Amino acid sequence: xxxxxxxxxxxxxxxxxxxxxxxxxxxxxxxxAAEAAAPLNACSVLTADIARSQAAAAxxxxxxxxxxxxxxxxxxxxxxxxxxxxxxxxxxxxLAGFKPEYESTVTARLFEAGAVMIGKLNMDExxxxxxxxxxxxxxxxxxxxxxxxxxxxxxxxxxxxxxxxIRAGVTDTFRQKSQWWPRSDVPLTPGGSSGGSAxxxxxxxxxxxxxxxxxxxxxxxxxFTGITGLKPTYGRVSRLGIIAFASSxxxxxxxxxxxxxxxxxxxxxxxxxxxxxxxxxxxVPDFEAALTGDIRGTKIGIPGExxxxxxxxxxxxxxxxxxxxxxxxxxxxxxxxxxHSRYALPAYYVIAPAEASSNLARYDGVRYGxxxxxxxxxxxxxxxxxxxxxxxxxxxxxxxxxxxxxxxAGFYDAYYNRARxxxxxxxxxxxxxxxxxIDAILTPTTPSAAFGLGEIDDRDPVRxxxxxxxxxxxxxxxxxxxxxPAGLNEQGLPLGLQLIGRPWEEAALLNIGYALERAAGFSxxxxxxxxxxxxxxxxxxx
Amino acid sequence: MPIDxxxxxxxxxxxxxxxxDADLAAxxxxxxxxxxxxxxxxxxxxxGVEPMTSVTPQGPHHRPDVVTDGDMADRILSGxxxxxxxxxxxxxxxx
Numbered sequence: 001x002x003x004x005x006x007x008x009x010x011x012x013x014x015x016x017x018x019x020x021x022x023x024x025x026x027x028x029x030x031x032x033a034a035e036a037a038a039p040l041n042a043c044s045v046l047t048a049d050i051a052r053s054q055a056a057a058a059x060x061x062x063x064x065x066x067x068x069x070x071x072x073x074x075x076x077x078x079x080x081x082x083x084x085x086x087x088x089x090x091x092x093x094x095l096a097g098f099k100p101e102y103e104s105t106v107t108a109r110l111f112e113a114g115a116v117m118i119g120k121l122n123m124d125e126x127x128x129x130x131x132x133x134x135x136x137x138x139x140x141x142x143x144x145x146x147x148x149x150x151x152x153x154x155x156x157x158x159x160x161x162x163x164x165x166i167r168a169g170v171t172d173t174f175r176q177k178s179q180w181w182p183r184s185d186v187p188l189t190p191g192g193s194s195g196g197s198a199x200x201x202x203x204x205x206x207x208x209x210x211x212x213x214x215x216x217x218x219x220x221x222x223x224f225t226g227i228t229g230l231k232p233t234y235g236r237v238s239r240l241g242i243i244a245f246a247s248s249x250x251x252x253x254x255x256x257x258x259x260x261x262x263x264x265x266x267x268x269x270x271x272x273x274x275x276x277x278x279x280x281x282x283x284v285p286d287f288e289a290a291l292t293g294d295i296r297g298t299k300i301g302i303p304g305e306x307x308x309x310x311x312x313x314x315x316x317x318x319x320x321x322x323x324x325x326x327x328x329x330x331x332x333x334x335x336x337x338x339x340h341s342r343y344a345l346p347a348y349y350v351i352a353p354a355e356a357s358s359n360l361a362r363y364d365g366v367r368y369g370x371x372x373x374x375x376x377x378x379x380x381x382x383x384x385x386x387x388x389x390x391x392x393x394x395x396x397x398x399x400x401x402x403x404x405x406x407x408x409a410g411f412y413d414a415y416y417n418r419a420r421x422x423x424x425x426x427x428x429x430x431x432x433x434x435x436x437x438i439d440a441i442l443t444p445t446t447p448s449a450a451f452g453l454g455e456i457d458d459r460d461p462v463r464x465x466x467x468x469x470x471x472x473x474x475x476x477x478x479x480x481x482x483x484x485p486a487g488l489n490e491q492g493l494p495l496g497l498q499l500i501g502r503p504w505e506e507a508a509l510l511n512i513g514y515a516l517e518r519a520a521g522f523s524x525x526x527x528x529x530x531x532x533x534x535x536x537x538x539x540x541x542x
Numbered sequence: 543m544p545i546d547x548x549x550x551x552x553x554x555x556x557x558x559x560x561x562x563d564a565d566l567a568a569x570x571x572x573x574x575x576x577x578x579x580x581x582x583x584x585x586x587x588x589x590g591v592e593p594m595t596s597v598t599p600q601g602p603h604h605r606p607d608v609v610t611d612g613d614m615a616d617r618i619l620s621g622x623x624x625x626x627x628x629x630x631x632x633x634x635x636x637x
Binding site: 097098099100101233234235248249272274277278280281340342343346347349350357361364365366367368369370371374378379380381382383384385386388389392397398400401402403404405408415417418419420421422423424425427459460461462465478503 | 549558560561572581584585591593597598600602603605610614617621632634
């Protein structure tokens with residue numbers, strides 16, 4: 001039997017319409033895969049009953065010949081999206097027990113299109129983090145493991161198909177079609193904040209997932225797990241019903257197994273919504289129809305400022321390979337300058353916490369979620385402060401207080417207003433490049449491959465923030481951008497390349513991503529080591 | 543500018559987050575570290591630059607001026623830790 005959860009949306013769409021299997025069989029296969037993947041901690045809740053009833057309805061639509069692209073397709077939903085009657089907690093204890101009375105616009109659109117929800121996916125608390133470790137549900141573990149000595153007693157093996165391997169100064173490929181490597185059992189992060197979404201797609205627990213991206217939270221985990229992720233133009237996708245972090249930066253997007261699936265998902269998610277005043281009332285193109293792979297004459301900008309001091313050689317090599325691949329596909333490569341890039345990260349860490357401190361003011365123990373117990377003689381102010389101390393994790397508290405500080409009297413101009421002016425300069429950098437005829441910009445997605453859990457000290461938040469240095473400028477400027485898996489490093493971990501597009505031109509962006517995907521030929525999958533506990537040790541295939 | 547313990551106490555109060563006295567010094571150090579990172583912004587030349595207020599500028603959306611929802615007090619109260627007689631219930635505010 002085909003490995004059903006390993007299918008792309010496009011492949012499953014064809015097979016479902018042909019009747020090769022039913023939507024119910026597909027949903028059951030994904031639910032079984034998700035249940036067997038408990039060690040990854042990617043899912044906060046599995047919604048088997050909803051999945052089965054949605055799958056049965058989808059099967060009916062397919063039989064009746066009324067099958068939109070996503071009809072019968074099992075998806076994972078980041079816990080940040082409100083889903084009616086299903087726990088939606090933003091991975092925070094402060095929303096413990098919260099079951100929304102309404103559906104987010106994005107999930108409502110996906111369900112109308114026939115999609116099947118297998119469950120909610122783990123993430124950093126309130127999407128604040130780059131490693132999916134700040135979650136109230138505990139950290140997400142990446143399905144990927146480094147090459148290296150594993151546990152001697154139970155050798156951990158992983159099958160690799162022939163992906164390009166990125167080495168410092170050398171580009172190599174495997175000679176054989178497949179090869180077994182010993183794997184280290186050091187747990188790695190899938191990235192964050194949409195780490196559960198990335199892990200679930202990479203581990204084949206569902207066909208695709210949705211995430212959100214405030215400073216790189218779709219693209220960085222996509223790069224860390226060898227999948228494709230797209231952050232749309234700000235305003236392409238409605239934010240109604242997405243638990244807010246930083247409203248001027250947040251945008252939902254697809255996380256998928258390939259670029260075509262990204263195009264299919266984006267079309268279903270996009271479109272005007274009266275419930276979100278920033279959601280644009282412009283037509284949604286057929287993104288999938290734009291995937292010709294022909295990028296001859298396209299101008300690709302390479303920003304010198306993204307060549308960071310101390311960037312690992314493997315990232316430099318990856319970037320150069322991406323440049324070569326696009327040039328070989330007929331694109332023109334142009335050096336460009338985005339001179340204010342270095343200010344993007346510090347400006348982001350003023351603006352995002354400032355907006356978060358305002359958005360998260362609503363969690364006070366009155367309307368939903370957790371409320372702290374009071375001692376005799378204590379009043380409502382004690383209730384607010386203790387509820388928030390008990391309910392928010394450390395990183396969320398840190399950012400709320402930071403945001404409160406930069407908005408407070410005497411510091412508003414020095415920090416918040418200055419950051420908003422710097423934001424204008426960052427956007428103008430991109431506008432100048434695009435006015436000069438650049439169609440898209442190519443950079444690495446992340447400054448490194450995935451790191452091990454605990455390898456970045458929690459007491460050094462700035463080091464963790466540096467993960468987002470290549471992705472944050474995109475959110476500051478409101479642009480669309482995607483991460484495409486482009487190779488493995490010497491330790492066998494995926495690396496991604498980022499393509500940044502012109503505003504509202506996701507179709508052209510996806511087509512360039514499609515050309516890059518075809519040239520890179522990335523097909524590696526993690527070995528399913530987590531299934532060992534289920535007595536299925538040898539399933540390393542992918 | 544480094545944040546001292548008193549400033550940390552004030553920020554925690556403004557943010558309505560209870561922080562134990564013993565934890566204020568560590569909090570002040572953490573916030574100072576992050577603010578130190580932000581000091582780079584002081585180097586940017588922002589003379590004459592307008593603050594960015596709209597990410598993807600667009601006009602206001604119009605829709606018919608009609609009531610589109612409401613009358614759902616029970617649903618709104620359903621997630622509350624304490625709700626009584628159609629209201630959110632909180633500890634006594636006025637003596």
